[in-house]
Amino acid sequence: MFKTGAVVLASIVLAACAPTAPATTAMDVDAKRFETAPGTGAVYVLRGSDSAFLTGLELKLDGAPLAWLGRRDYVRIDSPPGRRRITCGEGDTLYLADVAAGQTLFVEAIIQVGWMTPRCSLVPLDDLNGRERVMMGTRVATPG
Secondary structure: OHHHHHHHHHHHHHHHOOOOOEOOHHHHHHHOOOOOOOOOEEEEEEEOOOOOOOOOEEEEEOOEEEEEEOOOEEEEEEEOOEEEEEEEOOOOEEEEEEEOOOOEEEEEEEEEOOOOOOEEEEEEEOHHHHHHHHHHOEEEOOOO
């Protein structure tokens, strides 16, 4: 029993150390202006201070790895208009973001502690709450 608990704890601690570097300070400041480039929209996916404080959260965009979010981290996705598939967690919980030019969307990734592995859900946030939460967070780098 002790051995199983130690393995689960070690897995959680290692998951918290997954490699997504913070974005540069300039990128963080720029994202917190909430401006979109002409012809594009922006989707912010953020993680709050949920109870799973040691666990990281993997995000995918249209099936490709995007970022690993720790507590209070966020990622900004600049996108042309259209539908984007955002997933998180081992079960790939799905959120469909319909992006329009000039639009800014906010989505919260929430981790719930499960029996053996954490579960993830993706929940839309209104503009005011989304902006407030991003302002308190740290942007992480994304591929590309």
